[in-house]
Amino acid sequence: MVKTSFKIGNVEFKNRVFVASGTFGYGDEARELFDATKIGGIFTKSLTLKPRKGNPPPRIVETASGLINSIGLANIGVEKFISEKLPLLKQSEVVIIANIAGGTIDEYCKVLEKLESANGITAYEINISCPNVKEGGLNFGTDLKATAEITKIVRRLTSKPIILKLTPNVTRVSEFAKVAESEGADAVSLINTLVGMAVNVKTRKPKISTVTGGLSGPAIKPVALAKVYEVVNAVKIPVFGIGGIANTNDALEFLIVGAKAVQIGTANFINPNISVSIANGIEKFCLDNGIADVGMIVGTLDTTGNESVLKSWL
Amino acid sequence: MIQKNFELTKITPINSSITKLAFHAPEIANSVLPGQFINIKVDETTVPLLRRPFSVYYVQENSVEIVFGVMGMGTKKLTLKKIGDMLDVLGPLGKPFNVSDNEELSILVGGGLGTASLPLLQKHLIQKGKKVVTFLGARTKEYLLSSYLTDVRTATDDGSSGYHGTVIELLKHFLFENKKKNCKIYACGPTPMLVTLTNVTEEYNIRCEISLETAMACGFGICQGCAVELKNKEVGFALSCKDGPVFKSNEIIL
Ligand SMILES: Cc1cc2nc3c(=O)[nH]c(=O)nc-3n(C[C@H](O)[C@H](O)[C@H](O)COP(=O)(O)OP(=O)(O)OC[C@H]3O[C@@H](n4cnc5c(N)ncnc54)[C@H](O)[C@@H]3O)c2cc1C
Ligand SMILES: Cc1cc2nc3c(=O)[nH]c(=O)nc-3n(C[C@H](O)[C@H](O)[C@H](O)COP(=O)(O)O)c2cc1C
Ligand code: FES
Numbered sequence: 077m078v079k080t081s082f083k084i085g086n087v088e089f090k091n092r093v094f095v096a097s098g099t100f101g102y103g104d105e106a107r108e109l110f111d112a113t114k115i116g117g118i119f120t121k122s123l124t125l126k127p128r129k130g131n132p133p134p135r136i137v138e139t140a141s142g143l144i145n146s147i148g149l150a151n152i153g154v155e156k157f158i159s160e161k162l163p164l165l166k167q168s169e170v171v172i173i174a175n176i177a178g179g180t181i182d183e184y185c186k187v188l189e190k191l192e193s194a195n196g197i198t199a200y201e202i203n204i205s206c207p208n209v210k211e212g213g214l215n216f217g218t219d220l221k222a223t224a225e226i227t228k229i230v231r232r233l234t235s236k237p238i239i240l241k242l243t244p245n246v247t248r249v250s251e252f253a254k255v256a257e258s259e260g261a262d263a264v265s266l267i268n269t270l271v272g273m274a275v276n277v278k279t280r281k282p283k284i285s286t287v288t289g290g291l292s293g294p295a296i297k298p299v300a301l302a303k304v305y306e307v308v309n310a311v312k313i314p315v316f317g318i319g320g321i322a323n324t325n326d327a328l329e330f331l332i333v334g335a336k337a338v339q340i341g342t343a344n345f346i347n348p349n350i351s352v353s354i355a356n357g358i359e360k361f362c363l364d365n366g367i368a369d370v371g372m373i374v375g376t377l378d379t380t381g382n383e384s385v386l387k388s389w390l
Numbered sequence: 391m392i393q394k395n396f397e398l399t400k401i402t403p404i405n406s407s408i409t410k411l412a413f414h415a416p417e418i419a420n421s422v423l424p425g426q427f428i429n430i431k432v433d434e435t436t437v438p439l440l441r442r443p444f445s446v447y448y449v450q451e452n453s454v455e456i457v458f459g460v461m462g463m464g465t466k467k468l469t470l471k472k473i474g475d476m477l478d479v480l481g482p483l484g485k486p487f488n489v490s491d492n493e494e495l496s497i498l499v500g501g502g503l504g505t506a507s508l509p510l511l512q513k514h515l516i517q518k519g520k521k522v523v524t525f526l527g528a529r530t531k532e533y534l535l536s537s538y539l540t541d542v543r544t545a546t547d548d549g550s551s552g553y554h555g556t557v558i559e560l561l562k563h564f565l566f567e568n569k570k571k572n573c574k575i576y577a578c579g580p581t582p583m584l585v586t587l588t589n590v591t592e593e594y595n596i597r598c599e600i601s602l603e604t605a606m607a608c609g610f611g612i613c614q615g616c617a618v619e620l621k622n623k624e625v626g627f628a629l630s631c632k633d634g635p636v637f638k639s640n641e642i643i644l
Contacts, residue, residue, distance in 0.1 A: 099612065105611045129625075132627075133619065134605055135615050135617055136605055136606075141439055143607055147615065348480075
């Protein structure tokens with residue numbers, strides 16, 4: 077038996093594979109295809125105080141090995157989530173980490189308080205990093221002072237783990253991770269999408285309605301790995317690695333670099349069962365290599381000397 | 391909804407750019423409803439990254455058929471498949487046409503490859519004992535997909551088959567002559583065709599369901615990417631993959 081569980085704060089999770097916010101609805105849409113109790117948990121679509129309709133179409137465009145989206149945090153709002161989605165999720169024993177977004181610090185707090193009184197949420201992920209909405213709130217992720225302030229305030233509202241979700245659209249993401257850590261965050265997750273753009277050359281129009289959007293998918297994996305590497309070397313709190321993970325090997329790369337756990341995003345759209353396959357794949361990798369605990373892989377990157385050119389291609 | 395690899399059993403080129411594929415998939419063949427679609431991962435690479443949606447064209451003897459035209463990389467790669475290859479299919483997906491209304495005459499309207507969802511629909515309507523007439527439009531005779539369909543009237547841009555002009559003009563003539571009928575229109579085709587059609591159905595006050603081809607990332611409701619604008623501003627948007635692809639023509643903004 078391989079040990080797959082790990083802890084964030086005082087919470088133990090079954091394994092280190094999760095589905096990322098916004099890429100698995102509220103956890104109920106693919107019930108027929110996917111047993112969410114087999115993974116560490118589901119990060120919900122970002123929840124806001126009021127329901128949000130989201131941006132006008134077109135909201136998505138495919139790019140080389142990637143996807144640009146401009147959903148605009150469309151969601152049913154925290155109250156409907158609590159009344160319509162949470163009861164079912166609780167019944168099925170799926171671990172739910174609520175992802176929270178807002179336009180003001182007050183809005184983040186109100187959403188968190190409502191969820192806190194509803195019961196059934198295991199941890200909170202604070203989204204300060206969505207590139208697709210105009211309102212000020214999500215620029216928290218590009219302002220060190222605001223990141224500090226929001227972390228400090230939400231920290232006081234709950235004893236459950238607080239995970240700050242960081243944006244790669246800054247010069248040094250590790251500065252933001254350090255601030256989150258010093259204000260009491262239990263973990264950080266990165267990366268959210270990179271600002272991206274695609275143009276139709278015939279019409280000379282942008283291919284999505286908001287001109288720019290968030291790039292995700294395999295195309296961003298090298299960037300994500302580098303950002304995770306930067307952050308794990310700057311903080312002691314756990315890091316969730318996100319960005320372009322599409323198979324077991326991709327997930328292992330993030331763990332080796334130092335991520336304690338991973339979140340799968342865009343790959344769910346192609347294979348709704350991919351997170352379970354990856355969780356199983358990691359366990360098998362450990363079995364095959366005589367590793368007793370998945371945690372023994374975490375942060376084992378060997379940067380001494382150079383990989384021979386020939387080997388590095390393998 | 392299932393996700394599975396199915397064996398490709400038949401490849402039929404319809405013309406230089408349209409291909410029909412059949413695969414053995416009892417689970418889908420026995421459950422799919424007209425207007426529903428399947429989402430195919432054309433190969434294991436990340437180019438193209440996403441699945442490609444196709445209407446179920448027809449089902450027979452546990453096999454499912456699709457027809458498609460070459461648009462880009464995904465459909466190009468599909469044409470390179472060989473019999474015996476496995477196809478990674480997710481489906482059936484989406485809300486079907488509502489065939490339970492009590493119309494006296496069902497009118498099917500298809501433009502170009504939009505015809506792809508009509509044969510299965512006609513089959514279900516006829517099974518319900520309904521009288522059906524079908525209008526097909528295409529660029530030329532070669533692009534008319536009339537197999538499996540009965541009582542078909544055609545229109546082509548070049549006049550090579552049937553009416554010389556658009557399928558909606560042809561439909562208008564028909565509606566003018568058959569004014570008093572209690573009919574319902576079911577349509578699928580390019581957006582400009584659907585826009586004109588919607589105007590016509592409003593003018594004649596006819597119920598109409600249309601099937602949309604919206605860009606999709608997932609196809610089953612988890613990405614929120616396939617939003618369609620609703621006339622009801624309160625609600626705002628619907629998801630084409632889950633709330634559609636079939637909508638009442640008077641509920642959406644095209
Ligand atoms: C619910 C649904 C059902 C569909 N059913 C069918 C079907 O039965 N048969 C069929 O042939 N197609 C169908 N389509 C359209 C089909 O999914 C696209 O043609 C396909 O995804 C194109 O993929 P590609 O990789 O070849 O082209 P891409 O590289 O994605 O696109 C290449 C070019 O084609 C354009 N394009 C993409 N889709 C369409 C489209 N639908 N119409 C016109 N131009 C397009 C793009 O804008 C781009 O310029 C359906 C779409 C939906 C949403
Ligand atoms: C369609 C879509 C919607 C997303 N919505 C959210 C969201 O609501 N909140 C959030 O924190 N991140 C959201 N994300 C970002 C993902 O959670 C993830 O950080 C990003 O996509 C990178 O991972 P990936 O390459 O595996 O997709 C969204 C991503 C996509 C593609
Ligand atoms: S395509 Fe993902 S929600 Fe419709």
